[in-house]
Amino acid sequence: MSHSPKDDFSHHLYEFIEEVEKLESYCVGGYHPITIGDSIHDRYQVVQKLGHGTYSTVWLAQDQKFGKYVAIKVCTANSNPHEFSVLSELSTQQSSSISLGKAMIPSVLDRFEIRGPNGTHPCYVTIPARMSLSDAKDGSYNRLFQLEVARALGAQLVLAVEYVHSQGFVHGDLHYGNVLVQPPFDLNQLPVEELYKKYGEPDFEAIRRFDGQPLPPNIPSRAVLPVWLGEASDNLKLSGAKILLSDFGEAFSPSKQQRFESHTPLVGRPSEARFEPHKPLSFPSDIWSLGCSLWDIIGQSSLFDGMFATEDSITCEHVDTLGMLPPEWWDKWEGRHDSFTEDGKPINRNPYRSWEDRFEQDIQEPRQRNGMPRIEMAERDAIFKMLKSMLEFRPENRSTAKQVLECEWMVKWALPEYEKIRSI
Known part of the structure; x- marks a missing residue:
């Protein structure tokens, strides 16, 4: 009986290995077994592992044809190749006006399929990235970016x-886990041996079954731990702060298809996904998540507390921060009785944190403690105005991405910093 990688296995077949993909997902329909030294598509020599997701593993490889390093995303056999189509269309789109944002979309350098014991796996090749913004913060003691970098x-x-x-x-x-940082220098200048000297040799750990039985042929004998090409967020310099927006597996075109369910993590999931589940999601849903991501970039921790998050706990966070829900949502929300009076005053909770509290505790105080400048009042007010326009409960009331680009914080503070690194 075959299982997909998303299945909830009643028991684990393999001993757990931290930082490695779910090993039970090496099954029919799941991951393709790959190891260091493999030649993919008779062209790409695997030299390191970059990471994994639910539906893919990502590898650093040397293109034997052009002698360059590339990133290869090898998808599970039962994954939807939809992401390829979206990325290809975005990276090749001939826009009538020049858009700076196109440079932040990964270009698909090659696309092919490989066959193995678990099925046929779509693969695509892009330029490699160093790390995600979430990885950069995880690698930092203070979890902050320098203000000009942010x-x-x-x-x-x-x-x-x-x-x-x-x-x-x-x-x-x-x-911000789907925002990648580009290498600050030409990685291709490093031969493989130098790459290993700089970032470390590939790190392996033996895969073992709990029952002691031999491994089946659809799983590698050793797990490869991902290499760390990045650096801590507070050490990231402005010159090395160019990004790529990744992971378009959930992307869709509202004019061609309707999407009602959001798979964005709860801390950044738009409020309408819960309270208007029968209305299709559209561009404003991205704007809500974008606002949450901008807070993550500017601050030390998320705007909404994701620790042990449930739908009710996140909605409580929304109301504490942004005020009462629209009346019909408020009436529909049964969980409100445990946390609020009927007129929206918080009860049975300590501490209650307002928008201003969160800005002070999550952004200003951590910056000050770590020897970074506090954000000046004028910039703070501009950030408030921008984010609140993005975090309106009703999606139709939110700013568009174009309007966000035109807001005061973007024009006076953010875009000028990006202009400094555009030509690097």
């Missing part, structure tokens, strides 16, 4: 989303 990152992310929207697509899964 501004440039925010500007690029808005530019990328505006371009995606201008081409008729909703990204559908915006969060």
